[in-house]
Amino acid sequence: MVSRLRSAGCVFAEDEARLLLAEGAGPEELSRNVRQRVEGVPLEHILGWAGFAGGRIVVGPGVFVPRRRTELLVSEGLALLAEALALPPDIAPPAHPVVVDLCCGSGAVGTAILRRAPQVELHAADIDPAAVVCARRNLEPLGGHVHAGDLFAALPPALLGRVRVLAVNAPYVPTQAIRLMPAEARLHEPFASLDGGPDGLDFHRRVAAGCVRWLAPGGHLLIETSTRQAAGTSRILEAAGFTTRTVRSDELDGTVVVGRLPARGAGAV
Structure with a gap:
């Protein structure tokens, strides 16, 4: 998984892999999430949340991700x-x-x-x-x-x-x-x-x-x-x-x- 993410240009591939593993409900969902990330979907849209100011913020597809x-x-x-x-x-x-x-x-x-x-x-x-x-x-x-x-x-x-x-x-x-x-x-x-x-x-x-x-x-x-x-x-x-x-x-x-x-x-x- 880390290799696939790194090959897709994910700079923090190890961290992203840990998050995807933690949030995935099962092998099929994990596989789908990894595929979406490799295709360029923002990690936050896949997870459903973004880390911000020490907490989590709900985000969804098509919503600006807080920086x-x-x-x-x-x-x-x-x-x-x-x-x-x-x-x-x-x-x-x-x-x-x-x-x-x-x-x-x-x-x-x-x-x-x-x-x-x-x-x-x-x-x-x-x-x-x-x-x-x-x-x-x-x-x-x-x-x-x-x-x-x-x-x-x-x-x-x-x-x-x-x-x-x-x-x-x-x-x-x-x-x-x-x-x-x-x-x-x-x-x-x-x-x-x-x-x-x-x-x-x-x-x-x-x-x-x-x-x-x-x-x-x-x-x-x-x-x-x-x-x-x-x-x-x-x-x-x-x-x-x-x-x-x-x-x-x-x-x-x-x-x-x-x-x-x-x-x-x-x-x-």
Whole structure:
């Protein structure tokens, strides 16, 4: 099995073989799973789950597989929530800070945050029906709320002006670069979950333009991006009224632009 997986280009063939053996219900299922993996089906789609931020996330065929680099969104979001819950004594912290996982896919970011901060009010949204099904399986048992729709149109109006942390892993691959991606992504994940437009920043523009009225005063917008695109993402957020900083993790190979609205007047747009 290891030889077949390695010959098919699986870099971590030994680890994958162990997982396939552990998850297979019998010889026939194992044989089918190995064949699918050799044919290029993502391991996570075969297993039905992906490892992310120390836990498992349910994923299914045709759903974007959460990447390890996206764990940086989780750690930055949790750090901001910790600050919000540790305000000075003369400022009452929010009892249940509102967090939104936008373009949530399987809901991996929201799930990881909710597992570590169960006191938050967590909402997630995605336009893809298969992703919404997975997100509900991951988030609803933890008390999260999952909505179907296009960006902010999916969110309930009751969240206007209340979102403390808005975490966004929107598509940011430039359209022409998708053909250079590994076949696992190109052939088995939705094109819409990858395509960020000509420069990869189309969704970042839409999010920046639409998010201000949803954020609480002093609220934060966190957007995953690439090192090459970080300056462009920052300029987009700054033009929308945010102060920004860029966070980079070499260990995770992740890049996140963090935008903060002024403490006053943020919800008035």
